[in-house]
Amino acid sequence: MIDLLKKFSIIIFVLLALIVSRMGISYIVILIAIGFIVSFINQRKREAIITGVLYALVSYILSYPAGLFLSEYMPSTDIVIETSVLTVAKDLIIGALIPMIIALVLCGITAIIGSNIAKAINKDKTPENDAEETYRFDMYKSDTNNPYQKTAEVKDKNSRKNRKTLSKLTPIDKAKIKRQEGEYDD
Numbered sequence: 733m734i735d736l737l738k739k740f741s742i743i744i745f746v747l748l749a750l751i752v753s754r755m756g757i758s759y760i761v762i763l764i765a766i767g768f769i770v771s772f773i774n775q776r777k778r779e780a781i782i783t784g785v786l787y788a789l790v791s792y793i794l795s796y797p798a799g800l801f802l803s804e805y806m807p808s809t810d811i812v813i814e815t816s817v818l819t820v821a822k823d824l825i826i827g828a829l830i831p832m833i834i835a836l837v838l839c840g841i842t843a844i845i846g847s848n849i850a851k852a853i854n855k856d857k858t859p860e861n862d863a864e865e866t867y868r869f870d871m872y873k874s875d876t877n878n879p880y881q882k883t884a885e886v887k888d889k890n891s892r893k894n895r896k897t898l899s900k901l902t903p904i905d906k907a908k909i910k911r912q913e914g915e916y917d918d
Contacts, residue, residue, distance in 0.1 A: 741783070746783055
């Protein structure tokens with residue numbers, strides 16, 4: 733269910749936002765909620781911003797024809813206004829860009845907050861066993877003529893801590909570890 737929500741989160745949240753907006757919730761509150769909730773779920777800001785901008789565009793497209801119904805309440809006297817197709821197109825584009833820019837800013841700010849909170853929460857939840865591979869080399873006094881007792885813990889082969897831990901070992905200790913692992917056959 734969560735994977736499905738993550739894959740189609742943009743479409744799902746746009747539809748949910750449209751439904752919630754028809755219930756009377758403020759446009760700005762919806763944009764803030766989109767930015768926070770979508771980025772919290774996906775842990776990425778991009779989906780939240782795209783969802784907010786798409787919601788602004790779809791809500792503008794849906795609300796534009798509603799303004800045409802007001803023509804019934806206009807005076808019946810004809811007023812001639814000369815206009816061109818380019819002027820109308822420019823006005824429609826500007827009318828769509830303004831709410832999209834507002835959505836971009838509001839969703840962007842709240843997406844940063846939401847994704848950082850989600851990353852902080854998920855960082856605390858990750859178990860150590862799944863996050864890192866742990867290798868433990870124990871060298872102890874036994875019948876194999878190892879007079880030294882040395883323990884080296886190596887975490888995550890590519891980490892800097894690992895390189896420092898291995899670099900602190902002397903060549904003799906490294907050879908003993910290799911001998912114990914069976915890399916050298918005497």
